[in-house]
Amino acid sequence: MKADVTPHKISLLGTGLICNFYTQVLHGQRNPDRVLNVYSRTEERGKAFCEQWGIPRSATSMEETINDPETDTVVIGLPNSMHEEAIRLAAKAGKAILCTKPLARNAQEAERILGYVEEAGVFAGYLEDLCYTPKTLKTIDAVKKGALGDITWVRSREAHPGPHSAWFWDKERAGGGCVIDMGCHCVEIIRNFVGKGNRPVEVMAWADTLYHPIPIEDNAIGLIRFESGAVGQMECSWTFRGGMDLRDEISGTQGMARIDHFLRTGFEMYTTGGADGYVAEKAESDSGWLFPVGDEAVALGYVDMFTDMFDAMETGREPNETFYDGYVVAAVLDAFYKSLETRAWAPVELDWRHGKTEKLKPNKQMHEGKEILKTELLPDGRKRLIVQDPETGEKEDILVAA
């Protein structure tokens, strides 16, 4: 049910890429929500941002912005190393808090963050936009209705040529390389498909620095084993060329789904050049064949994300993405880095608040007392049943009429 719309008054922290997307959505269409105050380190940048988006005021003090008596919600779009302090101050001010991904640089930091908001009893939403893309929402709904059966394997891929600001490349300020920056999306996307109540148990990691001259990883693959036995496969890269590759594949016992969110999804344009240079986030070219995105904010999930956050606030429910989810993601990524160190499966250490998930059960369809392993449709219309004797394990083919 959609809540009655209460216009929200927002203190925005940051004026970079994500705050531009957020403000575009918050002020977008006929939306009554408004950013009233923005925090920027420099007065000049703050003023320019206010002018661009019709925001009444800016401040160079984060605390002053957060404590603005006119605002009810603090939206955080600052570098990762600043999330904790911003959340601590916003919780102290008793405001609703919406924080971008990753919630924190590690699980310890995320746990402290959870403490601030839970102690203050304020609303807290994790701005994980890629769990809200229209394609993702529709697929999650299909999975919940059982359209794909039991989920066995989810692959989530996040790749682009590398981030757009210096702080991302700095281990201290970012917390890590492409795994922290992009793997955090993969983990939460995977959790949405295998079920949020399905505990991530252990992680096996590969990562390397293949191209950029940095001491942090620019390519990574991780396997996450969940309590049900399902596996999540996260892939992320800061060296992918040609734009932003955001894809997910969901395999279940009764079906599959393949989602391509951003690059080459059916919108093609050719130009010899000369027009406005921007095509889409992380696009590397503005001439030749281009692959624009109709509405990036919608395609990336920002619109549905803020709708869920504010509806949740107004109806007194939890949003789909909570700070606890952000904490689980941080714990999985801690295990990723641990596995990288030990070159072995690393346990995900976390304070688990959901219940237990049963292990997936083997298929037990029978034919004349034998277990059916596979039914193969033949070109002549008959079926070949590959069956197994449950006692001896002996396997045989049986041909049956269609």
Ligand SMILES: NC(=O)c1ccc[n+]([C@@H]2O[C@H](COP(=O)([O-])OP(=O)(O)OC[C@H]3O[C@@H](n4cnc5c(N)ncnc54)[C@H](O)[C@@H]3O)[C@@H](O)[C@H]2O)c1
């Ligand atoms: N899909 C997504 O949800 C998504 C996409 C991009 C970024 N992000 C997240 O948003 C946050 C910001 O990323 P961004 O892309 O907007 O970065 P950005 O570099 O474009 O902007 C960062 C902002 O923080 C300010 N800043 C930087 N260092 C600061 C400091 N020491 N003190 C005060 N202000 C400082 C910058 O001036 C700028 O306003 C990060 O946590 C990032 O992971 C999320």
